[in-house]
Ligand code: HEC
């Protein structure tokens with residue numbers, strides 16, 4: 001009986017570890033190896049500590065680890081497939097082991113999120129309204145329902161606050177045309193108009209700006 005319970009406990013612990021690798025489950029060796037890869041390779045585009053400058057490259061600092069793991073796995077398994085994902089990230093992710101992916105995710109999640117940058121005040125105000133209330137007449141749900149107050153995300157939904165508007169806008173287009181094929185965000189984005197996408201992207205980029 002005792003063995004049975006211990007085994008069930010061990011299996012449950014393994015499943016939990018797979019679902020969401022907690023930072024304290026990563027070995028010091030894996031942590032060091034991930035830091036090396038982040039500094040030597042990923043930083044070329046994503047910037048030091050995941051604080052990218054060029055708007056084509058998403059900021060990774062402060063992103064939730066479960067989301068980062070899911071995206072790196074999606075690049076590796078070639079299921080996240082718009083042109084930039086294919087061109088930049090499929091090759092980057094293909095050699096990464098599961099352990100390295102978990103350690104890289106923990107590394108970026110532990111960094112202080114980027115402060116956003118301001119933009120057009122009118123677009124930001126319109127975007128704030130869409131974020132909080134959706135667009136009822138067009139069947140667009142409030143983004144806040146999943147991405148949370150301040151767009152800081154949760155364990156299950158990515159952080160959007162402070163992200164480059166250009167990157168966000170491109171993702172919304174890719175969800176809409178299914179190049180990035182995710183049912184839930186396709187449903188959200190399918191009826192978003194171009195000017196609504198631009199407004200919500202401007203709002204999200206502005207969050208945390210000083
Ligand atoms: C040559 C440039 C380049 C390098 C080097 C690079 N990336 Fe990327 N990465 C990109 C681009 C471009 C995107 C956005 C792809 C898109 O638009 O869908 C991206 C997207 C991502 C995303 C998705 C972020 C999100 O918000 O969904 C993660 C995670 C990521 N990269 C992690 C890494 C890691 C870890 C490394 C190092 C092993 C790395 N990248 C190296 C260019 C790069």
Ligand code: HEC
Nearest residue numbers: 141142143145146147157158168171172182184185188200
């Ligand atoms: C029902 C929940 C839900 C709602 C509502 C929602 N999202 Fe999302 N969103 C998600 C999920 C889940 C993902 C992660 C998709 C994946 O796994 O690739 C996501 C991803 C995103 C991304 C990609 C982030 C990145 O770093 O690449 C953007 C941009 C985004 N959402 C914007 C919005 C906007 C803008 C709204 C409101 C108009 C919205 N979302 C409403 C669930 C939601």
